[in-house]
Amino acid sequence: MASIKKFQVTFDCAEPERVARFWCEVLGYVAPDSDGTESPAWFSATDPTGEGPRLFFQRVPEGKVVKNRVHLDVRAGTGLVGAERLAVLEAERDRLVALGAVHLYTQYANDEDESCITMQDVEGNEFCLD
Template sequence: MAIGVQITFDARDPARLAEFWALALGYVVQPPPPGFDDWPSFLVTIGIPEEQHDRASALVDPDGAGPRLFFQKVPEDKTAKNRVHLDVNVGAGAEDRKAAAAAHRATLERAGATFLREVDEPAGWCLVMRDPEGNEFCLQ
């Protein structure tokens, strides 16, 4: 039996957070179903009122290898430390993985991320970051 996985984020602004994570991971916003040019056209067809079109957004790996990311609108802000976080491995295969991570850090900071700290321990190295809504993640 094949089991798929989707990672779901609560968000104040699902579209903005999806755009950030698309940049962070090299993902793309999930295209609308066949026969529709855009999501609003599809949502109207299935009876979702226009004022609710901002309730969700989703990303997919263009190579089809990684999990789908789903962003759902919630009214409250993030209030506690994540119990689960993503490790974004941008340095894999790079000649200088720390330089690759530093370059991606700069890109993500321009998109609204915040750098928290560098971790350099015998168990591993990473840059600890927060996305625009405060969710922690690591760049390696």
């Protein structure tokens, strides 16, 4: 049986600290206390409970040019259905737009799937509220 591996999620970006602080606000993560070891080339964020993966943000010279092949799903409406779920997702969407996110589109519930909202972070990386 294979052992479970720990992992981090790495974001290529132009402004690592800015993107990291955005995601700290989205997820309730924390940025490291300033101890003089920060670099303008990278920044990290961690789950204060120790359960979620570390997020690592690294500066790259090129900008984002195509849709993400991998994205984060932010579980804002877990356990909710119908209008109640949509109301929670829309409230979270509004909170994140105020932080600099962009609302791309909303997929409304149908006979098979619940509502989901697709957004972009402060550098255009796609993510979903579901």
